[in-house]
Every structure is written in structure tokens, then in C-alpha cells.
Amino acid sequence: MSAQNSSAPKSMRTPLGRVRNLGSSHSGTKDFWRQRLTAVAMIILVVPMIVVVMMLLGRNQAGAAQILGTPLIAIFVLLFIIASVWHMKIGMQVVIEDYIHDEKLKLVSIMANNFFSVAVALAAAYAIFKLSSGV
Amino acid sequence: MGCVTRPQPAKASMTARIERPLSPHLQTYRWTLTMALSIVHRATGIALYFGTLLFVWWLIAVSSGPTAYGNVQSFAASWIGRLIEFGYTWALMHHMLSGVRHLVWDLGYGFKPTEREWLTWAALIGGILLTVLLWVVAYAIGGGR
Numbered sequence: 001m002s003a004q005n006s007s008a009p010k011s012m013r014t015p016l017g018r019v020r021n022l023g024s025s026h027s028g029t030k031d032f033w034r035q036r037l038t039a040v041a042m043i044i045l046v047v048p049m050i051v052v053v054m055m056l057l058g059r060n061q062a063g064a065a066q067i068l069g070t071p072l073i074a075i076f077v078l079l080f081i082i083a084s085v086w087h088m089k090i091g092m093q094v095v096i097e098d099y100i101h102d103e104k105l106k107l108v109s110i111m112a113n114n115f116f117s118v119a120v121a122l123a124a125a126y127a128i129f130k131l132s133s134g135v
Numbered sequence: 136m137g138c139v140t141r142p143q144p145a146k147a148s149m150t151a152r153i154e155r156p157l158s159p160h161l162q163t164y165r166w167t168l169t170m171a172l173s174i175v176h177r178a179t180g181i182a183l184y185f186g187t188l189l190f191v192w193w194l195i196a197v198s199s200g201p202t203a204y205g206n207v208q209s210f211a212a213s214w215i216g217r218l219i220e221f222g223y224t225w226a227l228m229h230h231m232l233s234g235v236r237h238l239v240w241d242l243g244y245g246f247k248p249t250e251r252e253w254l255t256w257a258a259l260i261g262g263i264l265l266t267v268l269l270w271v272v273a274y275a276i277g278g279g280r
Contacts, residue, residue, distance in 0.1 A: 036241065039234050046231060050269065057277030061204035064197045088184045095181065120187050127194040 031090045038087035045083060048076045069131040081124045089117035172255050176233045179226040186223045224269055229262030 052073055056064050067073060092113045100106045164170065193211075196203040210216045236254045239245045245254050 036238065039238065043231065043235065054273065054276050057273055061197060061201040064204065068194075068197055084187065088180070088187065091180045092184055095177065120191050123191045124187075124194050127191070127198040130198040 031093070035087060035090045038083040038090075041083040042080065042087065045076065045080045049080050052076060065131050068128065069134060071132065074128050074132045078125060078128055081121055081128070085117050085121040085124075089113060092117075169251055169255050172233060172259060176230060176237075179230040179233070182226045183223070183230060186226065189219065189223070221266070221270065225262060225266040228265040228269070229258065232258040232261045232265070
């Protein structure tokens with residue numbers, strides 16, 4: 001730590017970080033934590049998800065719809081969708097921030113990433129809800 | 136990080152460019168296993184990102200009806216479909232194990248040279264083994280239906 005930081009020796013933040021406030025992502029370390037949170041969630045959920053996929057192998061549409069509409073399975077799939085989409089949205093944002101240096105293009109890319117992720121999550125969730133309600 | 140001669144931004148205006156040390160780019164370094172696998176981790180992550188489109192296509196097809204599901208099934212059974220599925224399985228398994236390695240590092244363990252090499256080999260070999268195992272089980276179960 002530099003002498004400038006002697007008033008707060010335990011802080012990891014640099015003087016530049018203080019000036020620019022919450023860094024280039026403008027959201028501080030929230031995404032860092034959520035990336036780990038969703039990663040651990042998926043490690044827990046991966047075994048039930050593998051079981052679900054194995055159950056669905058070789059089924060026709062009626063069989064697959066019946067299995068995916070079962071409450072416990074639908075809940076597992078929904079949890080996996082939420083965790084994975086959140087995780088991939090944060091991951092792609094990191095990639096965008098690393099490689100795209102033009103500020104306007106970066107903002108457009110981050111917007112597109114958000115739109116894509118929300119659309120994927122909503123489409124998947126809609127399909128599961130539809131199967132669960134048996135329509 | 137001694138920070139002996141940090142540039143003092145006090146006098147410079149906010150928009151002025153301050154000379155900061157630049158980190159050398161990739162090609163400067165000797166290629167290492169952890170470096171290569173770091174890139175593979177990112178590449179598999181990007182592949183899985185777009186792979187979710189197939190997952191969603193499949194879920195929507197199940198909820199749409201037999202015709203839509205039939206289209207997905209015939210694509211999934213084609214050689215290109217099987218190739219994508221196999222690649223997706225490996226990307227997921229590798230990214231997961233490689234991610235566990237990152238969680239170990241996040242907790243502050245596994246940074247010694249032998250440890251980080253061992254962890255990286257484990258993620259690489261484990262990912263391949265899990266992928267093959269899953270496909271053997273899948274064919275054993277799915278083939279019977």
C-alpha cells in the first residue's frame with residue numbers, strides 16, 4: 001500500500017479507484033460476488049440437471065413435456081436457468097470490457113448482452129411455465 | 136507492488152493523459168499451461184453463452200408440440216447436431232472444473248507451482264473424462280428407449 005492510503009491500511013482500493021468510483025464496470029464488486037454465487041449454485045444444480053437430461057433421452061414430445069412439467073423437475077430447471085443466464089451475462093460483460101475499448105461500442109455491446117441474456121432467460125422460463133401449466 | 140513513484144494526479148486535469156506503466160501483451164510471455172487453460176476457460180464460456188440458444192430452442196420446441204420437437208430431434212440426431220452436443224458437453228464440464236479451480240484460487244489455495252499445474256491438469260483431464268463418461272451413460276440409457 002502506498003503512503004497515500006495510510007489512513008485506510010486494509011482497503012484494497014487504489015487512489016485512482018476512489019476517483020473513478022466503482023471502476024470501469026460502474027458496479028464495483030457486486031458482479032464479482034454474483035459470478036461466484038451463481039457458479040456455486042450451478043455446481044450444486046449440475047447433478048440434478050444431468051439426471052433430468054438422462055431422463056429425457058429418447059423420449060417423444062409428449063414424454064418430454066410430461067417430465068419437464070413435473071413440479072420438482074421444473075423447479076430444478078428454472079433454478080439452473082436463472083443461475084446460468086446470470087453467470088453468462090456477467091461473464092460476457094467481462095469479456096466485452098476486456099476487449100472493446102471504444103466507449104460507445106462497449107455500451108452498445110453491454111446493452112446487447114443484457115437484451116440477449118434476458119431474452120434467453122425469459123424464453124426458457126416461459127417454456128417451463130407453459131409445460132408446468134399443461135397448456 | 137512497491138508503488139515507490141506513483142504519478143501524482145493532483146496537478147493534472149481530469150482529462151490529461153497520465154503516463155502509467157503498461158503491461159506487456161501475451162506474445163511477450165513464455166507460453167504456460169495455466170495461461171493456455173485460462174484462454175480455454177474464456178473460450179468455453181463464450182461457446183456456452185451462445186450454446187444456450189440451442190437449449191432454449193429445445194425447451195420451446197418441447198412446449199410447442201410434436202412438429203417443432205421433431206425438427207429439434209432430427210437436428211440433434213444429425214452428425215453436426217451430435218458434434219455440437221458433444222462439444223457443448225465438454226465445454227460445460229471443462230468450464231465447470233476449470234471454474235472450481237478458480238474458486239480454489241479465490242479462497243487463496245493452490246498457488247504453488249506444483250499445485251497450480253496439478254489443478255490445471257486435473258481440470259483438463261477431468262473435463263474430458265466426465266464428457267466421455269456422460270456420453271457412454273447417455274447411449275446406454277437413451278439407446279434402450
